[in-house]
Amino acid sequence: MNKRFVVVDLETTGHSPKQGDKMIQFAAVIVEDGKIVERFSSFLNPGMDIPPFITQLTNIQNDMVKDAPLFEEISPKIIELLDDAYFVAHNVAFDLTFLQEELYQCGMETLYNSTVDTVELARILLPTVDGYKLSQLAEYLHIEHENPHQADSDAEVTARILLLLIEKLKKLPLTTLKQLYALSLHFKSEIGELIQQVIDDKSYAEDDSYEFIHGIALNKYQPHSANEKQHSHTYEIFETEKQKLFHQALPLFEERKGQWEMMNFVQECFAGNEHALIEAGTGIGKTYAYLVPAVFYASVHHHPVIISTNTVTLQQQIIEKDVPILEKIVPFPVTAAVLKGREHYISIRKFIQLLKERNNNYDAILTKAKLLIWLTETETGDSDEINLPSGGKLFWEQLNESNPSPSDFKHPWKLYSFYERAQNRAQNAHIVVTNHRLLLMDVMSNHELLPDYEQIIIDEAHHLEDIAGEELGERLDYFAVHALLNRIGTIQDKGLLKKVHHTLVKYSIDLNTELLQNLFVQLHSECDDLFRLIHSFVQKRIGNQQGEIGRSSYRYKVEKEHGHYWTAIQEAASRIRFLIHDLFTWNDGARHSFDDLYDKVTKNEQSSLHEFQTAVKGFEHISQQIEKLLFKQQSHHVTWFEIEPKGAANATYIYSQPTSIADTLADEFFAKKQSVILTSATLTVNGTFDYLIQELGLYDFQPAQLILPSEFDYEKQARVYIPQDMPAVNEVSLYEYSAMMAESILDVAKVTNGRMLVLFTSYDMLKATYGYLKELNDLEEFVLLGQGVTTRNRNRLLKDFSQFEHSILLGTNSLWEGIDLPGDLLSCLVIVRLPFSSPNQPLLTAKFEQMKKEGKSPFMNYSLPQAVIRFKQGFGRLIRSKSDRGAIFIFDNRITRTAYGYHFLHSLPKVQVVQKTFSNILLDYKEWWNEKT
Numbered sequence: 011m012n013k014r015f016v017v018v019d020l021e022t023t024g025h026s027p028k029q030g031d032k033m034i035q036f037a038a039v040i041v042e043d044g045k046i047v048e049r050f051s052s053f054l055n056p057g058m059d060i061p062p063f064i065t066q067l068t069n070i071q072n073d074m075v076k077d078a079p080l081f082e083e084i085s086p087k088i089i090e091l092l093d094d095a096y097f098v099a100h101n102v103a104f105d106l107t108f109l110q111e112e113l114y115q116c117g118m119e120t121l122y123n124s125t126v127d128t129v130e131l132a133r134i135l136l137p138t139v140d141g142y143k144l145s146q147l148a149e150y151l152h153i154e155h156e157n158p159h160q161a162d163s164d165a166e167v168t169a170r171i172l173l174l175l176i177e178k179l180k181k182l183p184l185t186t187l188k189q190l191y192a193l194s195l196h197f198k199s200e201i202g203e204l205i206q207q208v209i210d211d212k213s214y215a216e217d218d219s220y221e222f223i224h225g226i227a228l229n230k231y232q233p234h235s236a237n238e239k240q241h242s243h244t245y246e247i248f249e250t251e252k253q254k255l256f257h258q259a260l261p262l263f264e265e266r267k268g269q270w271e272m273m274n275f276v277q278e279c280f281a282g283n284e285h286a287l288i289e290a291g292t293g294i295g296k297t298y299a300y301l302v303p304a305v306f307y308a309s310v311h312h313h314p315v316i317i318s319t320n321t322v323t324l325q326q327q328i329i330e331k332d333v334p335i336l337e338k339i340v341p342f343p344v345t346a347a348v349l350k351g352r353e354h355y356i357s358i359r360k361f362i363q364l365l366k367e368r369n370n371n372y373d374a375i376l377t378k379a380k381l382l383i384w385l386t387e388t389e390t391g392d393s394d395e396i397n398l399p400s401g402g403k404l405f406w407e408q409l410n411e412s413n414p415s416p417s418d419f420k421h422p423w424k425l426y427s428f429y430e431r432a433q434n435r436a437q438n439a440h441i442v443v444t445n446h447r448l449l450l451m452d453v454m455s456n457h458e459l460l461p462d463y464e465q466i467i468i469d470e471a472h473h474l475e476d477i478a479g480e481e482l483g484e485r486l487d488y489f490a491v492h493a494l495l496n497r498i499g500t501i502q503d504k505g506l507l508k509k510v511h512h513t514l515v516k517y518s519i520d521l522n523t524e525l526l527q528n529l530f531v532q533l534h535s536e537c538d539d540l541f542r543l544i545h546s547f548v549q550k551r552i553g554n555q556q557g558e559i560g561r562s563s564y565r566y567k568v569e570k571e572h573g574h575y576w577t578a579i580q581e582a583a584s585r586i587r588f589l590i591h592d593l594f595t596w597n598d599g600a601r602h603s604f605d606d607l608y609d610k611v612t613k614n615e616q617s618s619l620h621e622f623q624t625a626v627k628g629f630e631h632i633s634q635q636i637e638k639l640l641f642k643q644q645s646h647h648v649t650w651f652e653i654e655p656k657g658a659a660n661a662t663y664i665y666s667q668p669t670s671i672a673d674t675l676a677d678e679f680f681a682k683k684q685s686v687i688l689t690s691a692t693l694t695v696n697g698t699f700d701y702l703i704q705e706l707g708l709y710d711f712q713p714a715q716l717i718l719p720s721e722f723d724y725e726k727q728a729r730v731y732i733p734q735d736m737p738a739v740n741e742v743s744l745y746e747y748s749a750m751m752a753e754s755i756l757d758v759a760k761v762t763n764g765r766m767l768v769l770f771t772s773y774d775m776l777k778a779t780y781g782y783l784k785e786l787n788d789l790e791e792f793v794l795l796g797q798g799v800t801t802r803n804r805n806r807l808l809k810d811f812s813q814f815e816h817s818i819l820l821g822t823n824s825l826w827e828g829i830d831l832p833g834d835l836l837s838c839l840v841i842v843r844l845p846f847s848s849p850n851q852p853l854l855t856a857k858f859e860q861m862k863k864e865g866k867s868p869f870m871n872y873s874l875p876q877a878v879i880r881f882k883q884g885f886g887r888l889i890r891s892k893s894d895r896g897a898i899f900i901f902d903n904r905i906t907r908t909a910y911g912y913h914f915l916h917s918l919p920k921v922q923v924v925q926k927t928f929s930n931i932l933l934d935y936k937e938w939w940n941e942k943t
């Protein structure tokens with residue numbers, strides 16, 4: 011490529027040169043003819059002290075810049091370097107803007123270079139990367155990054171990333187390059203110029219590793235043939251050789267007694283058609299312990315075994331990491347498939363249609379570009395592979411395989427259906443990996459979504475109750491209704507209604523679409539009114555109370571609510587249902603005309619007609635939900651509203667869930683399957699499965715039970731600290747307690763050097779503690795993150811937490827679940843309060859009422875077991891491998907001052923618990939940690 015690129019990186023005292031921030035380091039790497047040909051770097055004297063935060067981030071000290079040149083001294087060199095070159099940077103807007111301002115202040119000319127942003131280019135060309143920070147891309151591309159956040163090192167790495175991205179661009183098929191170029195007008199940097207040169211240099215011969223449809227290049231599909239080979243291998247034969255086979259497959263394999271025991275136990279349960287509960291402590295190796303007997307059973311009986319997980323992470327681990335090793339362990343080929351709901355898979359037909367539509371929204375443009383690249387790579391078409399921008403997730407709703415049209419089941423689209431391919435793979439697989447949500451949807455749809463099966467293993471089984479409650483309930487919110495109305499649009503604006511109207515006009519069919527548009531306009535207005543009324547109603551009832559992450563909830567009973575506001579809510583809901591009835595009256599009258607049109611219209615018009623009718627059916631579901639939620643409350647269900655007090659006036663959610671899912675699971679799931687194995691690291695309380703058996707409806711099935719303790723050496727790897735001089739939460743005000751927590755958290759951070767996760771059960775307390783911490787002078791050396799304060803996005807929080815060496819993350823109960831921060835990423839866990847759920851949560855309130863009617867103690871039968879399981883999950887986050895070390899500080903004195911506190915301590919593995927005054931605990935920690943290091 012005959013271009014000259016100058017890759018620039020700056021280190022600065024802050025983000026705003028107009029407010030006095032200055033450069034402290036400038037670096038440039040010059041790239042010509044696909045090679046790095048020159049490097050330039052200089053520290054700069056900013057004429058001010060470097061803020062401590064910047065020193066921590068960059069490791070650039072004041073003494074390193076005090077004798078460095080001023081910016082104006084090197085500015086002529088910078089101008090010379092940039093002459094007739096592309097200005098390249100990682101987040102080019104920041105570097106270019108900052109440099110322009112510094113040049114302006116020196117009286118130098120403005121830069122007019124074309125730009126290439128390697129963030130933007132990487133987002134397009136590397137669609138599946140988890141993140142696009144420089145360090146993340148360097149790790150993904152196996153580029154050594156010696157000194158992150160120093161300009162010379164960052165510029166070097168950025169240049170090497172640029173070269174790799176250009177090479178990838180050159181290898182793309184011509185048709186994809188042309189599609190990318192068509193989108194490039196809307197990119198933020200001049201990437202289109204690069205694409206055009208690659209097109210000009212490219213041979214017109216297409217690569218036969220792709221297949222092409224309507225100008226889109228796809229990774230060539232390789233059908234998975236069914237494995238029909240017969241073999242004589244049984245689990246019993248394998249049992250005698252398994253140690254040798256594991257060592258052959260895993261040279262560093264360590265024999266674990268618990269893993270062998272669980273393996274045999276699962277095999278026996280399958281053979282005896284038994285349900286089972288297995289608590290397998292961290293480090294047991296439970297995934298192989300259930301996969302081995304599962305593939306043997308499936309192979310011998312010619313029936314798939316389902317593996318259900320809660321997280322995408324575990325699904326990917328099983329398919330990408332565990333199954334390839336499993337194939338080396340067992341003496342026959344293993345077939346495995348992942349199966350998810352239709353909404354996870356891209357529809358090629360819909361994407362081609364949307365690609366042709368004009369849309370200047372940057373996130374939509376970026377999503378189209380990423381998808382073009384991804385389709386040349388993906389074998390699955392599964393959205394979990396791709397890192398979509400926030401707006402792209404809304405765009406995905408328009409192009410996934412949900413609500414297929416009749417043409418999707420015909421040639422050629424059926425051949426390109428990723429959902430159909432996943433179904434075909436699942437039918438021929440030994441194991442089918444799915445998620446709890448699809449599993450429960452399958453249960454409630456008479457088992458129409460998954461292949462026929464009799465044996466299933468449910469990993470992460472402690473999540474099953476919550477997800478079952480959600481799937482057996484209802485949820486209606488303004489944003490979902492608003493999205494459906496926006497998808498329909500108007501005759502004048504973009505959307506399905508405009509397409510349908512044009513089609514009807516084209517074929518001279520008068521169906522009074524103006525009347526239809528008026529119905530949708532009224533629906534929009536009435537829905538907005540309904541959710542605003544509910545928002546005001548909740549605020550009137552509860553004031554400014556907030557739950558977790560700032561939401562407020564109010565439980566209601568349809569038959570007991572009354573008053574002006576409630577009447578207004580039901581009247582608004584009735585008007586919506588009448589409008590939906592009128593909509594269906596119109597649709598019934600139009601159906602015959604639509605049916606006649608299908609054979610006359612183009613494929614795209616046919617698709618639009620179908621999608622419009624599918625969207626209309628969506629309103630039928632909304633009408634049914636409104637009836638259940640606001641008029642005819644289902645028996646044994648609890649209903650409640652949630653609002654965001656500081657959010658939009660229509661930021662409202664309506665929920666209904668059964669108070670118990672036990673009977674439904676017993677009748678529709680456990681009674682219909684031969685063997686259901688439920689496993690997790692946290693299923694027992696006080697050494698029994700009684701709590702889970704009751705909640706999941708297993709009491710009539712007498713499931714087999716197995717408890718396997720972790721094989722980690724917690725006595726050496728962990729320590730639990732309980733300060734004896736902490737006040738009880740109810741002895742002081744929330745703000746006094748929060749101020750004390752802030753001081754204590756900072757004291758702990760000083761001795762642990764951060765890497766702290768601090769868990770709260772109250773969002774108000776988290777927010778107050780965050781505020782007090784920000785006021786403390788000694789906080790400067792730490793990066794403070796607060797869930798719901800700095801961001802509500804959990805993944806973003808965890809990424810930011812992992813990035814900084816001295817970080818403190820304040821989180822609520824949701825961070826007890828499913829986070830994996832191994833090694834040095836997390837070395838200290840602080841539990842502010844024991845993780846009891848708020849008894850004011852509507853669902854819990856209803857459960858407790860039912861328990862009291864049955865003569866049970868809500869606290870002992872539900873609150874305490876649930877809190878103990880969550881406590882165990884929190885502890886499990888700390889030690890993830892045999893090399894991990896860490897400490898837990900428990901500030902809630904109820905753990906030692908109440909009778910029930912014993913349940914929490916008894917739930918821990920064998921670990922040393924230190925109870926001293928807070929100051930002595932800090933001394934003990936220092937001594938213990940120094941011994942370990």
